[in-house]
Amino acid sequence: MDIININSYMIISLLLFLSGLFTTIARRNIIGIILGIELILNSAALNFAAFSKFSASNLEGQLFSIFIIVIAAAEAAIALALLLSIFMRHGDINADKLDRLRG
């Protein structure tokens, strides 16, 4: 039995991506949406690393994973600063109620 292969990694990262997509679309809370985005970025990094191990001939996929992790950290920092700003100004972080820019 040989289950440590590219197929199981692809299925795992597909499940991570889909639950992240569901969380991003269906949540009302902004923090919940950020959690979903983190899940999606995590699944992308996992997929890069898996292809780097099983299909490529060098480590460049892992390098892309590192860049993805850095960008996810930057995105989380900026998003949470924006969220604190929104909370101080409106007193609410429900994404459905923040529709002042709607025409």
Add this chain to the structure above:
Amino acid sequence: MNVELKEIVFLCVAIMTILPCFIVAFSRNILHSAFALFFTFLGTSGLYFFLDADFLAVVQVIIYIGGVLVLLLFAILLTRNIEDIKTTNSLSLRRAAFAGTVSILLFVTLLYAYISNKWVFPFRENPDYPYFTIKELGDLLLTKYLLPFEVVSILLLAVLIGSLVIANRSVR
């Protein structure tokens, strides 16, 4: 059909990665979602170890668990008290139905494509995959990928200053 210990551990790590995702997606309490995300990140780090990506696994633990998750918990605890979170973390039912349909459709489609496809890539382990990846990654990062490395460092500096400015403006 003999099952090695390594594969049992791999299955446990994969289940530890996938099951908390559903808690993240469906839990009513956002603190539970954040703590479930902790197990997902830890399981992903274990999966990196199974890929022989030791540096990536350590970076995953340090940055995601030590940085991003702690930041998320700070944000949760700063914005709302917990009794309110239980009521405001609801799913929007109309969008939940839409998102569930899209997710199931994508899952079925991609699984069908994956089963019915004949891969053109050579999906096997490389014989010349390095045993320790840190030195090779450092070599790549300082020779071929020097420009993206510098751009990412400028991005991190901009994020540092920008998040300070944004969060500071809100206090005033």
